[in-house]
Amino acid sequence: EPEVTQTPSHQVTQMGQEVILRCVPISNHLYFYWYRQILGQKVEFLVSFYNNEISEKSEIFDDQFSVERPDGSNFTLKIRSTKLEDSAMYFCASGRGTNYGYTFGSGTRLTVV
Amino acid sequence: GESVGLHLPTLSVQEGDNSIINCAYSNSASDYFIWYKQESGKGPQFIIDIRSNMDKRQGQRVTVLLNKTVKHLSLQIAATQPGDSAVYFCAEKDSGAGSYQLTFGKGTKLSVIP
Numbered sequence: 418e419p420e421v422t423q424t425p426s427h428q429v430t431q432m433g434q435e436v437i438l439r440c441v442p443i444s445n446h447l448y449f450y451w452y453r454q455i456l457g458q459k460v461e462f463l464v465s466f467y468n469n470e471i472s473e474k475s476e477i478f479d480d481q482f483s484v485e486r487p488d489g490s491n492f493t494l495k496i497r498s499t500k501l502e503d504s505a506m507y508f509c510a511s512g513r514g515t516n517y518g519y520t521f522g523s524g525t526r527l528t529v530v
Numbered sequence: 531g532e533s534v535g536l537h538l539p540t541l542s543v544q545e546g547d548n549s550i551i552n553c554a555y556s557n558s559a560s561d562y563f564i565w566y567k568q569e570s571g572k573g574p575q576f577i578i579d580i581r582s583n584m585d586k587r588q589g590q591r592v593t594v595l596l597n598k599t600v601k602h603l604s605l606q607i608a609a610t611q612p613g614d615s616a617v618y619f620c621a622e623k624d625s626g627a628g629s630y631q632l633t634f635g636k637g638t639k640l641s642v643i644p
């Protein structure tokens with residue numbers, strides 16, 4: 418069964434450092450997403466990406482965040498200057514369309530110290 | 531803003547019994563609903579979805595019921611197994627043309643007692 422692959426599985430970074438979280442979506446999917454989940458809380462939407470541009474973003478996704486699809490397979494989330502409150506699980510997801518269930522990756526646990 | 535929420539944060543059931551997990555939503559513009567299962571340390575796993583023009587949909591051992599009148603969604607798991615132990619989230623999507631995001635509820639933890 419096709420999977421969304423995320424790397425690394427765990428990243429520890431110092432406050433103020435830049436991090437890049439990487440994702441390989443399912444190959445025939447057209448819609449790509451990043452969500453995050455702070456420990457013990459619900460999953461929160463960050464951003465959606467379609468046709469090589471951001472289609473929707475939440476209030477969380479401020480100018481410290483950016484996304485990129487640098488080639489035909491990878492989809493990345495960059496946090497320019499990490500804060501302690503950015504510590505969370507970050508999930509990448511992809512989907513065939515907006516009214517289809519997404520497939521989520523296993524997540525990257527980001528710990529900012 | 532409007533949100534999706536869950537009635538029961540935890541649910542314990544005996545193996546072999548049926549489980550029912552409930553979800554209330556408040557956005558009347560939502561037209562698509564999904565149930566996800568999340569095991570410890572993993573990402574949400576799609577279980578079943580339903581569109582607002584339906585009130586029931588069945589999968590393998592799972593059934594989703596949608597009551598738009600009272601804005602209520604439920605997930606029924608038949609013959610619950612230990613492998614069903616996880617946190618279950620309902621999620622909804624607004625019908626708006628520019629809306630891509632899913633709004634998740636807080637989750638219900640299902641514990642299956644062997």
